[in-house]
Amino acid sequence: MASGFRKNQVAVSTLFQVCVWWTLALYYGATFGQEVEARAYSNAPIGLNFASAGIAQASSGSYTLTSEVTSFTHILDINGQSGKISLIIPYAELTGSKNVNSQTINASTNGFSDPVLKASINLYGAPALDSEEFKSYQQDLIVGASLNASIPWGSYSNQQLINVGANRWFIQPGVGASQAIGPWRLELEGAATIFTSNTSYIGSNTFSENPIYSTQTHVIYYFPSTAWLSIDTTYFIGGQAFVNGTPINGSQENWRFGSTFSYPIDKHNAIRLSASTGISSRTNNSFDLLGLSWQYRWGPGL
Template identity: 55%
Template structure:
């Protein structure tokens, strides 16, 4: 299970879904399907900025991860509570107006379990573990507790929930890891959109790949690519856009400071988008680890 910090809850999905930072479970994070000793805990803090030609999002997030035994395989419970400030310009009729919002965004809870190749191990047993092929599954849920005002063009809360199941695999070849994962995100309706209208959205489907290299120091670096499609939205049953797609490229570098602390740098870029909603994202995070063997 991941020795990682999920901090941005990818503002890429915020940009992708009509500039709502809370609807952001699509990840370009590597190492979702890996192994770790049972009972290990991680807490992290992160800062991320995402930009398009019209909007800038600054987000700060607190995350907690716990590794546990799930029918003999390692599993992870993860919760992320973000705070965000977003500002930019939007059209109101024929006029361009400045818009801004800030506050706590919607928390996301995720449970991920490895199904094959990542046995639940104690800290002592984990010392001799060597990865081969890992297959896993995860389920994320967004809880609509973020700040939302129906009369605002821009909000940090979504006033709707989603559920996101996913499957993935990780193959080890020496110091390299090759990961592939797919997710589908299903949305509930926002029944108080812009003064009592109903906003609905079709599912978003995504596929993500990572190539990761581990250094002898236990630092690691990853190159990442994600493809999204779907996500058509409608207001009161009337479609307001067509099917969308996006290619994202990114990189992540994790550097251990000592046995319990690590720092991570990450960035990603939209390389293709239909419609044209490319973005740039970068951030930094800190992680603290505690539990058996630390």
């Protein structure tokens, strides 16, 4: 199997970037598939719950990844400050083809992808409040921290080059701040994504990856109806990959630009539209993404 891997190393390195950045598109955002995530650090009444379901589609060249994602979020009191915990469960379908050395490589796979657990705590500026107390809350500066992790339960076969499951863990610690200026919110976030190794990559090979470091900025405007619109930018660097200790690509680098619009239907329901695109990529790993989701919220005071 190792010799077979070496014969196909060109194909592996060509398709690797597609795999990595579709994984980013699928996992690194709360808006069901967008890694550019606004409002990661904000305040909400304790006990409030959010459930959402949506669909997102990422495309890169002739490849298309469609993901249907459900998520659940609960707001809780953590030592007097508000925090939240979320579970994200994605299902994905991947189709496409690519010519490598005059040979067409087809990709078609589907199944449940790795679920993601997300936890965050506001360290300053977002006190734990019930629904009545929250009515008089006015945001100023919020500072928070987060920890996200994937669980390698998704569909995976070591006989396939491309899978919707990664067969490895990642953990992603992060910090961020949100400053209110009238109806505007200015946000800045930073994170590091650390990966374990996949020891069953195309047989019994070992796939490993250096950490990916990212920063995000968001400019958000709140309308009087409580609808909001965000303009988002993110930057990723790192993620050089290895098979059996041998590099198969260089360090990744990507600038992305996106926007999200959330519109409340009533006090329980809201719809959300999101889009993002690569605006600069040093390693040809850009993709375009569109998403639509429905969110339902319930809890004390609603």
